[in-house]
Amino acid sequence: MVATNSQQYLEFDLKRYLAAQQAQVEAALARSIDVVYPEKIYEAMRYSLMAGGKRLRPILCLATCQLIGGTTAMAMSTACALEMIHTMSLIHDDLPAMDNDDFRRGKPTNHKVYGEDIAILAGDGLLAYAFEFIAAQTQDVPADRVLQVIAKLGRAVGAAGLVGGQVVDLECEGRSDVTVDTLTYIHRHKTGALLEAAVVCGAILAGANEGDRQRLSEYAQNIGLAFQIIDDVLDITATQEELGKTAGKDLQAQKATYPSFWGIEESKRQADQLVNEAKANLAAYGESAYPLMALADYITARKN
Amino acid sequence: MVATNSQQYLEFDLKRYLAAQQAQVEAALARSIDVVYPEKIYEAMRYSLMAGGKRLRPILCLATCQLIGGTTAMAMSTACALEMIHTMSLIHDDLPAMDNDDFRRGKPTNHKVYGEDIAILAGDGLLAYAFEFIAAQTQDVPADRVLQVIAKLGRAVGAAGLVGGQVVDLECEGRSDVTVDTLTYIHRHKTGALLEAAVVCGAILAGANEGDRQRLSEYAQNIGLAFQIIDDVLDITATQEELGKTAGKDLQAQKATYPSFWGIEESKRQADQLVNEAKANLAAYGESAYPLMALADYITARKN
Numbered sequence: 001m002v003a004t005n006s007q008q009y010l011e012f013d014l015k016r017y018l019a020a021q022q023a024q025v026e027a028a029l030a031r032s033i034d035v036v037y038p039e040k041i042y043e044a045m046r047y048s049l050m051a052g053g054k055r056l057r058p059i060l061c062l063a064t065c066q067l068i069g070g071t072t073a074m075a076m077s078t079a080c081a082l083e084m085i086h087t088m089s090l091i092h093d094d095l096p097a098m099d100n101d102d103f104r105r106g107k108p109t110n111h112k113v114y115g116e117d118i119a120i121l122a123g124d125g126l127l128a129y130a131f132e133f134i135a136a137q138t139q140d141v142p143a144d145r146v147l148q149v150i151a152k153l154g155r156a157v158g159a160a161g162l163v164g165g166q167v168v169d170l171e172c173e174g175r176s177d178v179t180v181d182t183l184t185y186i187h188r189h190k191t192g193a194l195l196e197a198a199v200v201c202g203a204i205l206a207g208a209n210e211g212d213r214q215r216l217s218e219y220a221q222n223i224g225l226a227f228q229i230i231d232d233v234l235d236i237t238a239t240q241e242e243l244g245k246t247a248g249k250d251l252q253a254q255k256a257t258y259p260s261f262w263g264i265e266e267s268k269r270q271a272d273q274l275v276n277e278a279k280a281n282l283a284a285y286g287e288s289a290y291p292l293m294a295l296a297d298y299i300t301a302r303k304n
Numbered sequence: 305m306v307a308t309n310s311q312q313y314l315e316f317d318l319k320r321y322l323a324a325q326q327a328q329v330e331a332a333l334a335r336s337i338d339v340v341y342p343e344k345i346y347e348a349m350r351y352s353l354m355a356g357g358k359r360l361r362p363i364l365c366l367a368t369c370q371l372i373g374g375t376t377a378m379a380m381s382t383a384c385a386l387e388m389i390h391t392m393s394l395i396h397d398d399l400p401a402m403d404n405d406d407f408r409r410g411k412p413t414n415h416k417v418y419g420e421d422i423a424i425l426a427g428d429g430l431l432a433y434a435f436e437f438i439a440a441q442t443q444d445v446p447a448d449r450v451l452q453v454i455a456k457l458g459r460a461v462g463a464a465g466l467v468g469g470q471v472v473d474l475e476c477e478g479r480s481d482v483t484v485d486t487l488t489y490i491h492r493h494k495t496g497a498l499l500e501a502a503v504v505c506g507a508i509l510a511g512a513n514e515g516d517r518q519r520l521s522e523y524a525q526n527i528g529l530a531f532q533i534i535d536d537v538l539d540i541t542a543t544q545e546e547l548g549k550t551a552g553k554d555l556q557a558q559k560a561t562y563p564s565f566w567g568i569e570e571s572k573r574q575a576d577q578l579v580n581e582a583k584a585n586l587a588a589y590g591e592s593a594y595p596l597m598a599l600a601d602y603i604t605a606r607k608n
Binding site: 038040041042045088089092095097098115116117118120121123124125127128129130131132133134135136142143144146147148150151153154155157158159163164166167168170171 | 344346349396401419427428431434435437446450451459462463467468470471472474
């Protein structure tokens with residue numbers, strides 16, 4: 001176990017912390033896009049951007065920036081951009097040519113409301129705007145750090161990251177010979193790369209040194225994989241109501257998942273171990289790392 | 305007419321200039337993307353990126369950077385990024401849910417070769433990589449200028465630019481009440497915004513002052529609109545062989561075009577006037593503006 005002042009750590013109120021951070025992120029996102037002519041595209045972008053969700057990537061970015069001594073203001077533009085990019089990936093993933101999903105977060109998907117053409121363009125618009133937003137709106141951060149953040153995020157969403165993971169995921173569809181290494185490649189790229197970028201970008205904005213960046217990158221990779229393992233477990237064990245999306249979808253699609261390799265109990269154990277490693281990555285930071293430690297615990301404890 | 309040393313200007317060899325610049329851009333583009341695992345997505349990105357084309361946006365960016373006293377090296381990453389963004393917009397425009405085109409530059413479109421899912425992702429990958437490429441690869445330019453370029457480009461491709469123009473274009477499909485103002489909105493955004501960004505970003509990279517940026521922005525807006533008017537005219541007057549794509553497509557689709565409002569002769573006259581205004585915007589720069597002036601002339605003289 002990680003050495004922490006456990007009483008103090010247990011008293012850290014994650015629920016209150018998440019609610020406060022979420023409220024700040026929601027307000028910043030709501031301000032980030034005005035609806036002007038041609039209204040339809042801005043409405044489509046806002047529809048998916050403001051459709052709720054845990055705002056985990058923005059919150060991780062803000063928390064890491066603060067851990068290294070930066071302010072919320074320094075990281076808020078990047079935090080919003082992370083959510084724009086995440087939203088873009090969901091809109092495009094849901095398209096008929098991809099996963100063909102009709103519902104997301106309990107609401108009709110973007111293309112069901114606005115049509116496929118507008119959904120494709122809304123994704124493109126959000127992706128382009130994410131970079132514009134960071135470049136134009138970041139305050140009180142030296143320009144070279146902002147460039148590092150843009151390079152990191154671009155890589156995290158492109159073929160070397162999220163897009164590459166999605167491609168391998170599509171290639172594995174309907175195949176029974178998928179290995180656990182390939183499954184891990186998919187998750188490290190499809191979801192892991194952007195989570196890692198969220199954490200490391202927060203650190204870069206605050207001026208973190210190479211050692212901090214490395215430790216925080218490992219923390220992020222550990223919670224990213226744990227997050228995905230728990231996602232697979234919840235797909236089997238949670239009800240549709242708890243998930244807000246169709247449950248048992250992976251089983252139905254005969255998709256390779258961690259439980260399909262390891263079973264449910266071993267999958268949970270692996271996730272717990274990754275979370276413990278993630279918390280060990282934070283040992284050097286003392287109580288200023290409580291938010292990031294609690295976020296790691298939250299991943300294995302969550303119900304959706 | 306614009307006061308230039310006309311003998312010298314007439315002797316400027318645009319053909320040789322374009323060939324030399326194109327060769328440099330092609331080489332830089334070919335180096336910009338390596339094919340690694342998962343190969344399919346990198347191949348799909350390269351397939352459309354290396355499919356030829358005039359490379360007008362990169363060449364404009366390089367020419368403007370040089371006009372203001374910068375080097376090719378300073379602008380080459382941005383020049384490549386402009387072509388990545390332009391290519392992304394073509395891949396997504398050609399999708400079945402959008403214009404549903406089977407051929408582009410005489411070759412099967414991206415989704416005909418790689419499938420719709422990969423084509424969507426190849427576009428996303430190119431867009432993300434464009435920003436990563438500028439942020440990570442730009443040499444010998446102060447970081448704050450690079451940030452201005454990223455903000456400018458993000459705006460040019462997003463809902464306030466290319467994406468917005470495409471949305472209005474889609475809204476006008478099959479409608480007979482499209483005004484010339486709406487047509488001009490579409491073109492100023494769908495093609496004009498990225499051309500303008502190409503020119504202004506070259507100037508920003510070289511450290512242009514506000515006056516230069518304004519003049520060059522006007523130059524770019526003038527040639528951008530002239531380019532589109534001539535495109536509409538060529539759709540009627542050129543053969544399929546000359547165009548490398550289906551001719552007469554606008555007429556067949558009963559699409560609003562400049563010739564449908566003004567007729568062919570008046571459309572040509574308007575384009576000529578815009579080109580003359582564009583050249584007048586360059587009057588202050590003397591012979592160092594010959595490449596940009598010749599590029600303006602080239603737009604009305606071209607056959608495809």
